[in-house]
Structure formats: structure tokens, C-alpha cells
Amino acid sequence: MNHHPGAWGQTLTPHQRFDAYSSSAPSRYQPSTSGSGIVGNGNDHGFYDAPGGNEAVMAGGVVGHTQQPLVTGTSVLGLVFADGVMLAADNLASYGSLARFRDIQRLIPLESSKHSSSCLAVGGDMSDFQYLQKQLETMIINERTQALGDDHPSLGPVQIYEYLSNLMYARRSKMDPLWNAMLLGGVKDGESFLGYVDLLGTTYTSPTLASGFGSHMAQPLLREAYEKRQAQGKSGEREGELMSRDEAVAVLEDCMKVLYYRDARSMNKYQIATITAQGVDISASKSNETEWKFAEGLRGYGPQKQ
Amino acid sequence: MVEYAQEAVKQGSAAVGLRSKSHAILLTLKRSTGELASYQKKLIKIDDHVGVAIAGLTSDARVLSNFMRQLAMQSRMLYARPIPVGRIVQSIADRAQANTQQYGKRPYGVGFLVIGKDETGPHLFEFSPAGITYEYHAHSIGARSQSAKTYLEEHHAEYEDCSLDELIQHGLSALRDTLQQDKTLTMKNTSIGIIGPATSTVTGASTSKKTNFRVLDDEAVEPYLREMRIRRGEPESGEVKEEEDTQAEAHESEAAAGDAAAEGPTAAASDGDGDVQMQE
Amino acid sequence: MSSIGTGYDLSVSTYSPDGRLFQVEYAAKAAENAGLAIGLKCSDGIVLAVEKIVQSKLLVKGANRRIMSLDNHVGMVSSGLLADGRHLAKRGREEAQSYRDQYGAPMTLKVRPDKPASVVSSLMAKGWSSPCSQALIERVAMYEHAYTCYGSVRPFGISTIMAGVDKTGPQLYVVEPSGSYYGYRASAVGKGKQLAKTELEKLDLSNITVKQGVMEVARIAHLVHDDNKDGNFELEMTWIGPETKGFHEHVPSQLLQEAEEAAKRALEEAMEED
Numbered sequence: 001m002n003h004h005p006g007a008w009g010q011t012l013t014p015h016q017r018f019d020a021y022s023s024s025a026p027s028r029y030q031p032s033t034s035g036s037g038i039v040g041n042g043n044d045h046g047f048y049d050a051p052g053g054n055e056a057v058m059a060g061g062v063v064g065h066t067q068q069p070l071v072t073g074t075s076v077l078g079l080v081f082a083d084g085v086m087l088a089a090d091n092l093a094s095y096g097s098l099a100r101f102r103d104i105q106r107l108i109p110l111e112s113s114k115h116s117s118s119c120l121a122v123g124g125d126m127s128d129f130q131y132l133q134k135q136l137e138t139m140i141i142n143e144r145t146q147a148l149g150d151d152h153p154s155l156g157p158v159q160i161y162e163y164l165s166n167l168m169y170a171r172r173s174k175m176d177p178l179w180n181a182m183l184l185g186g187v188k189d190g191e192s193f194l195g196y197v198d199l200l201g202t203t204y205t206s207p208t209l210a211s212g213f214g215s216h217m218a219q220p221l222l223r224e225a226y227e228k229r230q231a232q233g234k235s236g237e238r239e240g241e242l243m244s245r246d247e248a249v250a251v252l253e254d255c256m257k258v259l260y261y262r263d264a265r266s267m268n269k270y271q272i273a274t275i276t277a278q279g280v281d282i283s284a285s286k287s288n289e290t291e292w293k294f295a296e297g298l299r300g301y302g303p304q305k306q
Numbered sequence: 307m308v309e310y311a312q313e314a315v316k317q318g319s320a321a322v323g324l325r326s327k328s329h330a331i332l333l334t335l336k337r338s339t340g341e342l343a344s345y346q347k348k349l350i351k352i353d354d355h356v357g358v359a360i361a362g363l364t365s366d367a368r369v370l371s372n373f374m375r376q377l378a379m380q381s382r383m384l385y386a387r388p389i390p391v392g393r394i395v396q397s398i399a400d401r402a403q404a405n406t407q408q409y410g411k412r413p414y415g416v417g418f419l420v421i422g423k424d425e426t427g428p429h430l431f432e433f434s435p436a437g438i439t440y441e442y443h444a445h446s447i448g449a450r451s452q453s454a455k456t457y458l459e460e461h462h463a464e465y466e467d468c469s470l471d472e473l474i475q476h477g478l479s480a481l482r483d484t485l486q487q488d489k490t491l492t493m494k495n496t497s498i499g500i501i502g503p504a505t506s507t508v509t510g511a512s513t514s515k516k517t518n519f520r521v522l523d524d525e526a527v528e529p530y531l532r533e534m535r536i537r538r539g540e541p542e543s544g545e546v547k548e549e550e551d552t553q554a555e556a557h558e559s560e561a562a563a564g565d566a567a568a569e570g571p572t573a574a575a576s577d578g579d580g581d582v583q584m585q586e
Numbered sequence: 587m588s589s590i591g592t593g594y595d596l597s598v599s600t601y602s603p604d605g606r607l608f609q610v611e612y613a614a615k616a617a618e619n620a621g622l623a624i625g626l627k628c629s630d631g632i633v634l635a636v637e638k639i640v641q642s643k644l645l646v647k648g649a650n651r652r653i654m655s656l657d658n659h660v661g662m663v664s665s666g667l668l669a670d671g672r673h674l675a676k677r678g679r680e681e682a683q684s685y686r687d688q689y690g691a692p693m694t695l696k697v698r699p700d701k702p703a704s705v706v707s708s709l710m711a712k713g714w715s716s717p718c719s720q721a722l723i724e725r726v727a728m729y730e731h732a733y734t735c736y737g738s739v740r741p742f743g744i745s746t747i748m749a750g751v752d753k754t755g756p757q758l759y760v761v762e763p764s765g766s767y768y769g770y771r772a773s774a775v776g777k778g779k780q781l782a783k784t785e786l787e788k789l790d791l792s793n794i795t796v797k798q799g800v801m802e803v804a805r806i807a808h809l810v811h812d813d814n815k816d817g818n819f820e821l822e823m824t825w826i827g828p829e830t831k832g833f834h835e836h837v838p839s840q841l842l843q844e845a846e847e848a849a850k851r852a853l854e855e856a857m858e859e860d
Contacts, residue, residue: 145654407670408738439650443644
């Protein structure tokens with residue numbers, strides 16, 4: 001299992017398939033043989049005119065637009081609760097395995113109005129994330145300037161999600177993906193929405209979601225908590241079938257802790273975004289109590305001999 | 307130049323639009339160039355939630371309505387959102403403006419009434435070749451549309467709370483006022499476009515459960531025309547056929563009106579409603 | 587205009603013997619007789635307003651907006667040909683967006699060089715563009731000016747007030763069809779602009795807040811408007827200030843209503859005194 005974002009979307013070589021602990025993400029980067037344009041073609045939608053192209057390697061005739069991520073964020077989590085949606089992401093942006101930037105906010109609040117509010121949690125390449133943020137900002141300003149003329153409600157979470165999905169899929173179809181996996185959470189007219197999109201344009205929605213390493217480590221925990229609460233609500237043991245704000249925070253904190261223990265690209269400093277009809281609230285960075293004494297007893301790797 | 311383009315709109319046959327809290331409707335008067343020709347369609351569906359009525363040059367209308375369809379599809383594809391009605395109308399207006407400012411281009415010779423429904427409710431807009439749009443409660447464009455406007459203004463306070471049936475009756479009355487003295491509305495020359503839930507007592511069974519844009523032509527229009535005739539105290543079946551002569555005679559006092567109605571379809575077919583015949 | 591009708595007014599590319607461009611002057615005329623628009627620069631923001639004559643009672647109240655946004659922090663309103671105003675706004679939005687794309691920051695309306703002139707000119711000698719050419723007003727005015735230079739186009743038939751709050755504070759400019767522009771503390775364009783300007787001059791413009799501004803602008807709009815001559819009108823008003831967190835938004839309907847009622851009361855009182 002290689003969960004380094006560099007390995008996302010790539011098929012494993014026979015060697016890697018055999019050696020599950022292989023840490024080398026195959027570098028697919030090939031220098032371009034001709035100048036790739038920075039200037040777009042003037043199309044309305046930035047993602048149709050992605051730079052790149054013409055990178056056919058003359059000798060082998062192989063086309064390789066594909067990149068690798070450099071500075072990356074790890075998994076993000078999402079959870080539907082009684083008043084809306086919560087998202088969680090840590091503050092780390094890694095350069096390979098180096099914990100390079102340790103004060104990065106990976107939760108971005110999008111348009112929030114009296115009609116709807118939305119928020120995005122992003123993992124993967126941080127420069128692609130910043131590009132994405134710019135695209136969304138353009139879209140939102142555009143919406144806002146037009147709304148002055150007709151008071152039409154701004155794009156809700158479902159619509160922003162559709163836009164993101166199209167953007168990601170269009171880029172992957174150009175073989176030049178934005179190297180990210182993200183969750184979009186939002187509320188519109190009392191309806192909660194939570195959806196996942198990644199670099200392949202894969203989309204799915206669920207009341208509990210996690211990307212990357214979190215989809216293995218945290219998703220089962222989130223799902224368990226969610227389903228337990230559903231069952232309790234149905235049987236009348238507790239009111240409502242969704243978690244309260246406090247319960248949701250507690251589950252997310254637990255998941256972030258588990259991820260910090262097991263995901264070497266994570267950090268014990270994270271934020272939680274709470275998206276409700278009132279808007280998006282992004283918490284201050286927080287940490288969990290951790291316990292590392294058990295590490296003394298671990299055998300099998302590291303400097304110590306049996 | 308722009309003023310002349312607006313004349314082209316006035317040459318086109320009339321269209322009337324009305325809007326209530328729950329519905330927006332269009333009513334149009336169709337023309338045909340001769341007995342062998344069919345009636346020119348005046349209502350165009352743009353998307354499930356948007357429809358237009360045209361007055362003026364049909365070919366220009368096609369260019370603009372294709373553009374509107376593109377925009378509507380783009381909005382659905384990119385954002386999964388039915389395009390807000392005001393914005394799609396504004397887009398064609400902005401396009402029309404460019405044609406008024408550049409040498410070698412001519413303004414579009416067509417006017418639109420656009421109805422639609424979005425998150426802010428039902429709407430009725432007018433688009434004119436000068437590149438201007440207005441939102442109305444009720445409006446009319448095309449030949450002798452001033453007469454319809456006079457009717458619409460008289461009743462301007464009523465539309466907001468109208469049922470669909472009442473709205474259509476107001477629309478038919480307004481449309482009727484654009485006709486020449488000896489002409490009448492028939493199921494051949496009248497089309498109705500509707501957006502909003504189908505709750506009609508006139509037709510009995512509802513035509514559609516959906517609120518989407520739909521067009522009523524021919525037989526589907528007849529119940530509304532009959533209702534109109536009843537309200538005006540005219541013979542119930544306007545299009546008097548041979549076998550209905552007895553019924554027509556029963557209303558002797560209104561024989562004149564009945565006769566006019568009887569020659570309705572053919573008369574309209576032979577010389578339109580008396581306008582200059584434009585290739586619409 | 588002695589040269590009227592002598593063929594010197596058919597194209598913008600033709601000067602009259604006394605050196606005037608009649609097409610451009612006609613364009614300015616188009617702007618003079620349209621509904622009044624007022625712009626006010628306050629100590630903490632800006633206020634824009636426009637008087638909309640109600641041409642038909644079938645028009646939907648509150649719809650058919652005239653004031654437009656170019657970006658989060660910039661608004662504009664023009665008097666004259668409506669469609670030309672929208673054309674200009676479209677260009678303004680493109681300029682503002684392109685600046686954001688390139689520099690990642692909101693565009694200023696007008697850069698006032700904060701460096702000594704010698705530094706600026708030496709930078710320009712190295713190929714840097716003039717600080718002003720990176721400013722929204724300059725770009726929009728250049729665009730309007732281009733439409734006075736060619737026989738194939740006609741000039742914009744609008745006078746435009748553009749106002750916003752950028753990093754240098756509140757800003758307000760009026761752009762004419764010729765492409766010339768001037769900064770103001772307050773201005774008015776369209777029908778009755780002289781009277782409106784006279785009233786604006788009476789205000790304490792260096793200390794007025796946007797909240798007071800809304801009241802004053804409403805009063806002036808009602809004062810200038812002649813119900814008997816022009817018929818009913820609707821007042822549309824937007825602002826940028828502390829209340830909007832720097833965004834260009836409509837003045838809340840409740841506040842606008844208050845302002846209009848106060849305006850009507852003030853007018854009645856003034857009438858009684860006369």
C-alpha cells in the first residue's frame with residue numbers, strides 16, 4: 001500500500017506489487033521537448049486551456065503530461081451532523097516526507113449567504129490547490145457581481161460540487177490532472193451535502209467521507225459512529241438520527257488522532273470547519289493528547305536490535 | 307438603425323405575456339402565408355424552464371434562441387443549475403448591443419418575450435433589438451401590441467394572484483384586442499406557452515403534472531377559446547361547422563360575431579390578420 | 587455648433603474645421619437627458635444612486651436594476667444608453683478579473699504613485715508600464731476612448747460614475763464618452779445634474795459617513811426629481827462601507843425606505859417654509 005499522493009492514480013509496477021513497502025513513487029515526470037504555453041486561449045473557463053501539451057517524447061513517441069505532486073497535504077475528513085456538515089484537515093504541507101510547512105489551512109470557506117454556505121477541504125498538491133482556490137474565487141466573484149442585478153441565490157454546494165467535478169474530470173481527460181482529493185461540504189435550504197472529488201474526476205457522496213489514508217483509517221470509525229447514532233435514533237433511545245455538534249467534534253477528534261498515530265504525513269495540529277445555515281465557522285488549530293510510551297515496546301524496525 | 311430594427315419587431319404578429327405568483331404564460335397569434343402553408347411557429351422552447359415568443363425576423367430569432375439554448379445547456383452541464391432567467395435574457399441583450407455599436411453589423415430584427423421559472427420564481431422579460439431587457443408583470447410585442455397593452459394596463463393589479471385559467475383568459479382578451487375588427491382567435495392561429503403547475507378547470511384533466519415549459523396548440527387551445535367565448539357571451543363553438551349551423555342560428559343576436567368566427571381559419575389563412583406580410 | 591449638418595458630424599474620424607468631434611459631443615448629449623445618477627464618496631465608503639423613471643405600471647418593481655458591480659469592491663452606474671452601460675461594465679469586469687488573475691489582488695481604481703516621480707520614470711524606462719495603466723479607471727477610460735478613434739464604431743452614449751473602496755480608501759470617478767475622466771468627492775450625471783451637484787456641494791464631504799450619505803443622496807434625488815414633469819420614479823441605491831464589509835451591495839430595503847420617507851418629509855417641510 002503506497003498512499004503517498006505521488007502514487008495516486010498510478011498503476012503499480014510488478015516490482016512494487018511484489019514489494020508492498022517500496023517507498024519509491026515512480027517519477028513519471030518527463031522534461032518537455034517543446035515550449036508549453038502559459039497563456040490560455042481566451043476561453044471562458046480556465047480549465048479548458050490548461051498549459052502543457054506537446055510533451056511527446058520524440059524518441060519513444062510516448063506522451064507524458066503527467067506530473068507528480070511536490071508539496072502535499074494528507075487526508076481530509078467529512079461528516080454530516082444534525083445542523084449541517086463538519087470537515088477536518090491538519091495544518092501540514094509536506095515536501096516528500098519532510099514536514100515542510102506546518103501552518104497551512106487546508107479548509108477554505110466558499111460563498112456563504114442567507115441561502116447556502118459551502119466549504120472545501122483539500123488534500124494533495126498544494127499549488128494545484130491554490131490554483132483551484134483561485135478558480136473558485138473567480139466563479140464566486142462572477143456570481144456575486146451578477147446577483148447585484150437579479151438577487152438570484154448564489155451557487156449552492158451541489159452546484160459548486162458539480163463545477164469541481166467537471167473541472168477535475170476535464171483536467172484528467174487532458175492527461176494533466178490537478179493532483180488533489182477533496183471534500184465539499186455545504187448546506188442549502190436546510191439540506192446538508194457532502195461529496196468527494198479527486199484527481200481522476202471520481203465522485204461520490206456519503207454522510208461520512210474521508211480521502212487518502214483516511215479512507216482506510218478514519219472512514220470505518222466515522223461510519224461506525226454515524227450508523228450507531230442512526231440506530232439509536234430509530235429505536236428511540238436518543239432523539240434524532242444525526243450526531244449533535246459535540247458528538248461530531250468528538251468523532252472527528254478521535255479520527256484525527258488515529259490518523260496522526262498511523263499516517264506519517266500527518267501532524268497533530270488540525271482545524272475543523274462547521275458548516276451550518278448560519279455560515280462557515282473554521283476553528284482555531286488544535287491538538288490531541290497523544291501517548292507514545294508503547295513505542296518503546298515495538299520491535300522489528302528502527303535502530304534497536306531484538 | 308436600431309429604431310428601424312424595432313420597426314421590424316412591430317411588423318411581426320403579436321405576442322402577449324403575463325405572470326402571476328405561480329405561473330408565467332405566453333400567447334401568440336400565428337400567421338400563415340397562404341392556404342397551402344402551415345402556420346408559422348412563434349413559441350420556442352429553450353430549456354425545461356425557459357420559453358420564448360418571437361416577433362420579427364424568424365431567422366434572427368433562430369440565431370438568438372440557439373445561443374440561448376447553448377447557454378442553458380452550459381449552465382446545466384457546468385453547474386447542474388437551470389440558468390437564472392434574467393441572466394439568459396441579459397446575455398442575448400449584451401450580444402445584441404454589440405451589433406448596434408459596430409459598423410458593418412446590423413441590429414437583430416427580432417423582439418422576444420421570455421418566460422421562465424428559477425429559484426426566485428416565475429418571470430416575464432422583454433428583449434428588444436436595442437439590447438435592452440425589462441422585467442414585466444404583463445407585456446405585449448408585435449403588430450398592434452399597443453391595443454393589448456391598453457387591456458393589460460387596465461387590469462394590471464389582478465395578475466399577481468390569478469389562477470392559470472384566469473391568467474390565460476386575460477391573455478386571450480389582450481391578444482384578441484390586437485386583431486382587426488373582422489378577425490377572431492381560432493385554435494389554428496392561437497398558441498399558448500405555459501410555465502407553472504397545470505391546474506386547469508377549463509380543460510378538466512390537467513395537461514401536464516410538471517411545471518416545465520409546454521406549448522398548447524390546435525385542439526389543446528380550444529377549451530380556453532370556448533371559455534373565452536362563453537365569458538364574452540359569444541356562440542360557444544367559435545369555429546362553426548356545417549353541422550353546428552343550428553347552434554349558430556340559436557344565437558341570432560350574435561350572428562355577426564358568429565359569422566366572423568366561422569370564416570376565422572380560412573380568412574386568417576388567406577391574408578394573415580391583415581398585416582404587411584413579412585417573412586417572419 | 588456651427589458645423590452641424592455640414593457633414594463633419596457623420597463619423598468620429600472626422601474633425602470639424604474648428605477642431606471638434608461632433609459624434610463624441612452627440613454621445614455626451616445622449617447621456618445628458620437620461621435619468622439622474624448620483625455618486626458620493628464618504629469618509630468610510632461610497633454611495634451610488636440612480637433615479638429610474640417608471641415608464642409603465644406593468645414593470646416589476648425592484649427588478650430592472652441599473653447599478654452594476656465590476657468586482658467585489660467596485661460599483662458603477664451610468665446615465666445614457668442602458669445597453670452601452672452594460673457593455674462598459676462587461677469590459678470593466680474583464681479588466682478587474684484579469685488583474686486578479688495576474689497579480690492575485692483586487693484592482694485599485696487609480697494608482698497614485700507613492701514613489702518619487704524619478705523612481706517611477708526610471709522603472710518605466712526599463713519597460714514597466716505606467717502605474718496608472720494598471721488602474722481600473724484608466725483601463726476603462728482607455729477602452730471608451732478607443733471607441734472615439736475609428737470610423738467603424740460609435741462612441742459610448744453614457745456618462746459613468748465608477749466608485750469603489752480599494753487599499754487607498756474610497757474612490758470616485760466620472761468617465762465621459764470621450765474617454766476623459768476626473769476624480770470627485772461627489773458628482774451627478776444625467777438629467778438635473780446641475781441642481782444635484784449644487785446640493786452635493788453643500789454637504790460636509792470630508793466627514794460624511796455612508797449612513798449619512800444614504801440619507802442625503804435620497805433627499806437630493808427626491809429634490810431634483812420633478813413628479814409633474816417626469817412622472818413617478820424608483821430610487822435604486824448601493825453602497826460600500828463598514829456595513830457591507832467592503833463589498834458593493836444594495837442598501838438594505840428598510841434603510842432605503844427610511845431614507846426616502848425622510849427625504850419626502852424634508853421636501854414637504856421646505857415647501858411649507860416657502
